[in-house]
Amino acid sequence: MHDTARARVPAQTRKVLRHSVRGQVLDALRAALVDGELVPGEIYSGPALGDRFGVSATPVREAMQQLALEGAVECLPNRGFRVLSRTPRELAELAEVRAMLEVPVMLRLARSVPAATWEALRPAAAATAEAAAAGDVPGYAEADRAFHRRVLALAGNDQLVQVAEELHRRAQWPLPGAPRVRRADLVADAAEHAALLEALAAGDLPVVESLIREHFAGAT
Structure with missing residues (x-):
């Protein structure tokens, strides 16, 4: 009877x-x-990773294949997955591309989006500050992407948001041998979000552009 019940669980x-x-x-x-x-x-x-997460190897392999598509790891047949190394040049190139993509969009939004809309994004900026204060590097990375995603979503272009987030995620992978990100660096990075909202609400285009470029250049 129990076997029959299991057999009737829908495939979906x-x-x-x-x-x-x-x-x-x-x-x-x-x-x-x-x-x-x-x-x-x-x-x-x-x-081994399945044991670490308390799951079978199958969902780990599926997740790793997604990470391979994102450029984070490479698949090694019969061996596993190697985490790919980054270089300072690659990170600099990512920062440049992100700036090329996001600066024009944010400048346009600064000219057209009312101050009240920017005010509504303060909780998203506060979430980055909270994660930074706790020294929570993965939590900060997630909150940081969420903040930028909400800002760019105001442009009404889903493809833009998707591409920008992929670039952002890649920029967050650390360099080989790099020390763990310091809490002070996270706090400083988070403070730039609040400053950016202030500049966007005021329509201060030179400050908006300066903040975005500096933010990407020192991206955590």
Whole structure:
């Protein structure tokens, strides 16, 4: 009777549950990348990571394949996954591309979006400040992306938001051998969000542009 009951579970339900596990593992792996727990150059096996997260190797492999598509790891047949190394030049190039993409958009938004709308984004900026004060590097990375995502969403271009977030995520992966991000650096980075909102609400275009470029140049 119990076997029959299990057999009647809809395939779609099983798929949703499996997708949920994969999503949770993917989030955990992304956080481990940002926090430096997954070391650039090191090779990790699906079963070993599965044991770490208390799941089978299958959702780990699926999550790692997504990370491979994002350029974070490479798949090594019969060995596992190697975390790819970044270079200072790559990070500088990412900052340049992000600025090329976001600066014109934010300047346009500063000219057209009312001050009250920017005021409504203060909780998003505050969330970055809270994570920074706690020294929570993965939490800060997530809150940082959420803040930029909400700002860019005002442009009404979903493709822009998607591309910008992908670039932002890549920019958050640490350099090989880099020390863990200091809480003071996170706090300073978060403070730039509040300053940016002030400049956007005031329509101060030179300050908006300066803040964005400096923010990307020193991106955490």
